Amino acid sequence: MTGFNRRTAVATLGALAMLSAVPALAQDYPTRAITIIVPFAAGGPTDVVTRLVSEHMSKTLGQPIVVENVVGAGGTTGATRAARATNDGYTLIMGHVGTHAASVALYPKLAYDPRTDFEPIALINGAAIVVAAKKDLPPKDFKEFVAYLKANEAKLNQAHAGVGAVSYITCELLNGIVGIKPVGVPFQGTGPAMNALVAGQVDYMCDQITNVVPQVNGGTIKAYAVAIPERSASLPDTPTSAEGGLPSYQASAWNALFAPKGTPKAIVEKLNAAAAKALDDEKVIARMKELGNDIPKPEQRKSEALGKLVKDEVEKWGKFLKPVG
Amino acid sequence: MTDLFGNLALGFNTVFQFIDWTIPLLGVTIPIPVNILLCLIGALVGTLVGVLPGIGTVATVAMLLPITFGLPPVGALIMLAGIYYGAQYGGSTTSILVNIPGEAGSVVTTLDGHQMAKQGRAGPALAIAAIGSFFAGCVATILIALLGAPLTKFALQFGPAEYFSLMTLGLVFAVVLAKGSVLKAIAMIVFGLLLSMVGSDLETGASRLAFNIPELADGLGFATVAMGVFGFAEIIRNLDAGAEKGRELVQQKVTGLMPTVADLLAAAPAIGRGTMLGSILGILPGGGAVISSFAAYTFEKKISNNPSQFGKGSIKGVAAPESANNAAAQTSFIPLLTLGIPPNAVMALMVGAMTIHGIVPGPQVMQKQPELVWGMIASMWIGNLMLLVINLPLVGIWVQLLRVPYHLLYPCIVIFCAIGIYSVNNAPADVIMAGAFGLVGYWLIKHDFEPAPLLLGMVLGPLMEENLRRAMLISRGDATVFLTRPLSAALLAVSLALLILTFLPMLRKKREEVFVESEN
Numbered sequence: 001m002t003g004f005n006r007r008t009a010v011a012t013l014g015a016l017a018m019l020s021a022v023p024a025l026a027q028d029y030p031t032r033a034i035t036i037i038v039p040f041a042a043g044g045p046t047d048v049v050t051r052l053v054s055e056h057m058s059k060t061l062g063q064p065i066v067v068e069n070v071v072g073a074g075g076t077t078g079a080t081r082a083a084r085a086t087n088d089g090y091t092l093i094m095g096h097v098g099t100h101a102a103s104v105a106l107y108p109k110l111a112y113d114p115r116t117d118f119e120p121i122a123l124i125n126g127a128a129i130v131v132a133a134k135k136d137l138p139p140k141d142f143k144e145f146v147a148y149l150k151a152n153e154a155k156l157n158q159a160h161a162g163v164g165a166v167s168y169i170t171c172e173l174l175n176g177i178v179g180i181k182p183v184g185v186p187f188q189g190t191g192p193a194m195n196a197l198v199a200g201q202v203d204y205m206c207d208q209i210t211n212v213v214p215q216v217n218g219g220t221i222k223a224y225a226v227a228i229p230e231r232s233a234s235l236p237d238t239p240t241s242a243e244g245g246l247p248s249y250q251a252s253a254w255n256a257l258f259a260p261k262g263t264p265k266a267i268v269e270k271l272n273a274a275a276a277k278a279l280d281d282e283k284v285i286a287r288m289k290e291l292g293n294d295i296p297k298p299e300q301r302k303s304e305a306l307g308k309l310v311k312d313e314v315e316k317w318g319k320f321l322k323p324v325g
Numbered sequence: 326m327t328d329l330f331g332n333l334a335l336g337f338n339t340v341f342q343f344i345d346w347t348i349p350l351l352g353v354t355i356p357i358p359v360n361i362l363l364c365l366i367g368a369l370v371g372t373l374v375g376v377l378p379g380i381g382t383v384a385t386v387a388m389l390l391p392i393t394f395g396l397p398p399v400g401a402l403i404m405l406a407g408i409y410y411g412a413q414y415g416g417s418t419t420s421i422l423v424n425i426p427g428e429a430g431s432v433v434t435t436l437d438g439h440q441m442a443k444q445g446r447a448g449p450a451l452a453i454a455a456i457g458s459f460f461a462g463c464v465a466t467i468l469i470a471l472l473g474a475p476l477t478k479f480a481l482q483f484g485p486a487e488y489f490s491l492m493t494l495g496l497v498f499a500v501v502l503a504k505g506s507v508l509k510a511i512a513m514i515v516f517g518l519l520l521s522m523v524g525s526d527l528e529t530g531a532s533r534l535a536f537n538i539p540e541l542a543d544g545l546g547f548a549t550v551a552m553g554v555f556g557f558a559e560i561i562r563n564l565d566a567g568a569e570k571g572r573e574l575v576q577q578k579v580t581g582l583m584p585t586v587a588d589l590l591a592a593a594p595a596i597g598r599g600t601m602l603g604s605i606l607g608i609l610p611g612g613g614a615v616i617s618s619f620a621a622y623t624f625e626k627k628i629s630n631n632p633s634q635f636g637k638g639s640i641k642g643v644a645a646p647e648s649a650n651n652a653a654a655q656t657s658f659i660p661l662l663t664l665g666i667p668p669n670a671v672m673a674l675m676v677g678a679m680t681i682h683g684i685v686p687g688p689q690v691m692q693k694q695p696e697l698v699w700g701m702i703a704s705m706w707i708g709n710l711m712l713l714v715i716n717l718p719l720v721g722i723w724v725q726l727l728r729v730p731y732h733l734l735y736p737c738i739v740i741f742c743a744i745g746i747y748s749v750n751n752a753p754a755d756v757i758m759a760g761a762f763g764l765v766g767y768w769l770i771k772h773d774f775e776p777a778p779l780l781l782g783m784v785l786g787p788l789m790e791e792n793l794r795r796a797m798l799i800s801r802g803d804a805t806v807f808l809t810r811p812l813s814a815a816l817l818a819v820s821l822a823l824l825i826l827t828f829l830p831m832l833r834k835k836r837e838e839v840f841v842e843s844e845n
Contacts, residue, residue, distance in 0.1 A: 043676065067391065073543065106530075183798050184528075186527045188791065192610065195664070199483075211685075214665055214690070215687050
């Protein structure tokens with residue numbers, strides 16, 4: 001290695017460093033690939049939704065979008081990383097009801113605040129929460145089920161996919177509203193929890209509609225209610241929680257796009273428009289529907305609406321969730 | 326029966342589907358067997374993943390998942406499945422050659438496999454692992470096709486109490502497979518159990534034994550500890566004075582590449598029994614597949630006329646666990662194909678691949694997606710054949726690797742291990758931890774503690790704890806549940822019987838005959 005080579009190398013590196021240090025102008029944005037952090041494993045519900053939408057968004061924005069799965073600590077590892085990322089619009093996060101709402105109540109030592117450390121971009125989807133039970137549980141409808149919960153509190157076993165998981169927080173909400181404290185049986189993920197429900201080892205669980213529909217259609221479990229305002233097209237015969245007499249039980253596993261705090265407004269608007277456009281695409285809509293997802297209405301897609309949703313949700317979960325650990 | 330043939334025909338039709346593909350620029354259209362090609366790619370990648378220490382199937386499938394989004398769903402799943410069972414073939418390679426297990430299922434293979442390599446019989450060991458895996462794969466594929474549905478019902482009988490008892494049996498296996506001191510083996514199992522406690526409490530989410538280190542919050546990874554106590558520790562040990570001489574001996578001694586007729590005759594019954602055990606245990610979601618290789622090894626050692634041969638390079642000690650882990654890898658698809666419930670992390674990723682294509686698997690997946698299910702089953706048989714064809718010729722090349730001088734081979738292994746560990750979570754801290762475990766492992770080797778029981782304790786620990794707590798939660802703290810449920814009671818009885826069988830000779834002071842199997 002001669003001095004000349006080394007000098008050239010240093011100069012080149014320096015030039016590269018300077019290039020990347022030039023602040024990206026909002027009107028040119030994006031000039032390079034955008035990374036969306038998914039704080040959960042590849043193949044999970046949040047990951048699938050992110051890939052569906054980001055594929056369309058990258059066409060609109062004219063730059064590739066890289067999905068990076070940063071897993072750990074119930075999604076808060078990835079959210080923490082996103083909160084600390086450079087706020088130039090090139091690192092975003094697909095947050096969800098756990099990382100960007102319930103986490104505030106669950107983890108008092110959380111390294112970020114979903115209300116203040118992020119710029120909300122757009123709500124992407126909501127997956128209704130379904131109250132499901134083993135197929136031979138006696139109650140015939142949701143009203144009977146709620147009465148059954150109250151009467152048999154001591155002998156009921158409720159499955160969930162681990163403290164902090166969607167299936168955990170949404171059933172805590174149900175139990176809190178009904179006013180019972182059943183035994184919560186933890187499983188490693190929704191797969192094993194569903195397996196236990198199918199086998200009849202546990203009595204009931206709350207889970208995202210995507211996981212529940214095939215089992216309900218196959219007759220291995222039964223669904224009592226969907227915890228959203230209107231019936232879902234994927235489970236048309238299952239009443240809503242309001243129809244069943246428990247209108248205050250509303251829960252949805254939503255996913256939404258966020259940028260780190262301080263990301264320029266123009267960039268946030270550009271991303272919001274790209275996301276909204278993706279949600280109008282027929283192919284994206286069809287896929288989302290197949291998975292049982294609700295697509296937010298135009299007024300729900302605004303970044304201000306997402307900001308408000310996060311505030312409301314943090315408050316809602318704060319009422320019923322206790323810190324873990 | 327006619328149904329079965331019809332279904333299999335549908336499956337093979339799917340696998341042998343040709344798609345016309347126009348070569349760009351030339352304008353010539355040729356039919357391409359897409360699914361066969363994808364199966365081949367999966368098998369090749371799987372072999373590679375298995376061979377490269379530290380790079381696990383979960384990480385690989387997760388990395389390749391986005392690629393499959395552009396493929397037709399059947400082809401994508403055929404490829405991902407190929408990676409999964411291909412890794413079981415490859416996993417034995419490093420176990421045998423350099424005493425580093427590539428996958429949890431091939432930890433036991435190090436015991437006799439590496440001994441065979443030391444005796445210059447790496448070729449037969451690798452070959453018998455491939456042959457055993459092929460046989461097991463074929464049998465298990467037929468089982469899936471024939472008995473998938475009834476076997477699912479059996480698996481659903483397994484509740485938390487039964488799993489706990491099964492894990493207890495697994496730990497007893499770990500005691501039995503020990504070569505040297507039983508006391509030391511128990512110490513290692515307990516150490517492994519303790520390591521498995523690091524992380525978050527399942528029930529409350531409280532942080533345990535993590536000392537406020539965020540990297541420890543999700544627990545210690547299997548790859549991190551395995552690469553440390555096997556990989557790095559083995560390398561440090563080989564740097565000891567005198568090791569080079571021993572290795573030269575190994576290089577000179579390399580004899581035939583293929584097993585002799587005597588080898589095959591000795592291994593055949595072990596392959597059969599391993600396949601049987603693996604097929605049954607593989608159906609049980611979570612842990613079944615890992616236990617199967619330990620169970621098969623223990624079973625062989627127990628029924629052998631000459632148990633002292635085990636741990637000294639017995640070909641049965643390679644054939645049985647390798648057949649078992651491959652059979653289990655195949656039958657572990659049953660819950661996914663019949664119930665639509667993924668039994669482990671790799672299958673959960675496959676479900677992710679299906680959902681992205683709009684297929685959400687459920688109990689009706691066989692009726693609604695017959696092409697997918699039967700195509701996958703048929704592809705498994707073809708995939709296993711491909712793996713045999715890939716792996717047998719490779720034996721010669723792998724054995725040549727033993728001739729690579731130390732100072733070249735070992736830095737490469739260290740680098741591959743480090744990359745593998747890093748790739749699991751993209752976490753540099755994991756690599757540092759593996760280094761620390763390397764030092765721990767070296768100390769253990771120097772004091773005649775075996776790392777295999779430690780790893781088994783670590784793998785089974787969380788399953789055991791989770792199921793114990795689930796069972797106790799469901800029974801409201803009534804511990805008799807383990808004895809009142811017949812399956813659970815039977816498993817505990819077998820554990821007890823095995824323990825008595827292990828300790829009886831000791832009590833009769835005939836320990837020399839059975840237990841003096843330690844190599845100085």
